[in-house]
Amino acid sequence: MNAKKIPDIIIGRLPVYLRALQRMADMGLKTTSSQELGEHVGISAAQIRKDISQFGEFGKQGTGYSIEYLVNKLREILKVDRIWDVAVVGAGDMGHAVANYQGFMNRGFRVVAIFDSDKEKVGHLIGEFMVEDAETMIERIRGLGVRIAMLAVPAAAAQGVADQLVQAGVRAILNYAPISLNVPGNVKVQCIDPSIHLQRMTFYL
Amino acid sequence: MNAKKIPDIIIGRLPVYLRALQRMADMGLKTTSSQELGEHVGISAAQIRKDISQFGEFGKQGTGYSIEYLVNKLREILKVDRIWDVAVVGAGDMGHAVANYQGFMNRGFRVVAIFDSDKEKVGHLIGEFMVEDAETMIERIRGLGVRIAMLAVPAAAAQGVADQLVQAGVRAILNYAPISLNVPGNVKVQCIDPSIHLQRMTFYL
DNA sequence: TAGATTGTTAATCGATTAACAATC
DNA sequence: TAGATTGTTAATCGATTAACAATC
Secondary structure (H helix, E strand, C coil): CCCCCCCHHHHHHHHHHHHHHHHHHHCCCCEECHHHHHHHHCCCHHHHHHHHHCCCCCEECCCEEEHHHHHHHHHHHCCCCCCEEEEEECCCHHHHHHHHCHHHCCCCEEEEEEEECCCCCCCCEECCEEEEEHHHHHHHHHHHCCCEEEECCCHHHHHHHHHHHHHCCCCEEEECCCCCCCCCCCCEEEECCHHHHHHHHHCCC | CCCCCCCHHHHHHHHHHHHHHHHHHHCCCCEECHHHHHHHHCCCHHHHHHHHHCCCCCEECCCEEEHHHHHHHHHHHCCCCCCEEEEEECCCHHHHHHHHCHHHCCCCEEEEEEEECCCCCCCCEECCEEEEEHHHHHHHHHHHCCCEEEECCCHHHHHHHHHHHHHCCCCEEEECCCCCCCCCCCCEEEECCHHHHHHHHHCCC
8 A cells, every 4th residue: 555565664764854854944955965965864875865765756866856845755755744633641741841842843743632640730731731631531532533642651650541542542652651562553652761762872881 | 892893773672671671670570581571572582582692691591581680781781780970951841851850760860960051041940950051061061070961952052062062071962952963973862852753653644 | 968866776784583402 | 301491593584785877
């Protein structure tokens, strides 16, 4: 269906290309080459050409790629040529930070609701959002048709909340809890655990 | 020096193993197998055995691995058998969240200082830390001997701050700014960009 | 046209898996 | 001992790179 089965590892690089290209566009640049883009993102020119060519012939020999055109193509491919509604679960410091995060703008996402199980927090404002009761979460996410959630609850609660999110129809979870989640095969998970990222660097110090 | 050159991809998985093993230890478990650990982290048993065996023979045929022993070995290998001081740059919502983050405990890190260039923020408390002036950052980081920093400043400022951090002796940067940083080869960078992580999932929706 | 750069092929390189002897 | 599981080898699989014809 989606072309002839693209490897995950290629999909994983496309957002990085897109971010660099959008930055170039913001700077007023019109075209770039695999060479130049590669220098920006730290990936070989050959690999960038190969990755992009999986999806079509978007470049021109001799001149390279039109930045605007390639941005549009990548946005289509990654399905961020639209705005996805995102739910945040957990209204602690991290939930607070992601709910207020300005960096989703022009990247395809917007936060539409935030939930917490702590009755003390329910009803309070976080930025422009009122914290909603986690007990109403499943119904509310179903009602809103939300497919993407960011999970910012304590590790001990994370698996239970993830199960509820799946039940509510969520198909992509950005997990800030420091734990490996177990989800059905049709649900995608990406993990952000600062300690894991730091531990990937200390080995080399 | 460090054994016979371990691939980055293996180093990247070790923190995930460590996190799962520490969790098992917290639950009071004493031993595990590559099979069981693999189910927890979603990696094949063969791969886990192969990864671990790069560093020594830590298991026992027939019984598997002592969790406590393996945790200690992984902590040594990753050099988190100590506490690393970490500096936070940027006292916005994200800097706030990482400075207060409780999840560094027992993972090898502690925040020791937070900096911002906004004079309005300097002197104010964030949790237990007083926000320090970014102008004093280089000297202060040198004085403290900090080797690790978390960068939570706007994209436009990130490269400049990264250059300063490198100049101050920092050798590992956890970058929360949505931009690819350019650093010398002896400096490690890991990126956390929620939009990138989300865009890695929307393709599959 | 001459120069530049793509898209693609083939060659290389590296990572994962399967299988099993060793052994607890 | 019998059963279980490691560490390791060889086979498979997949990803990256180099090279170049095509062509803008």
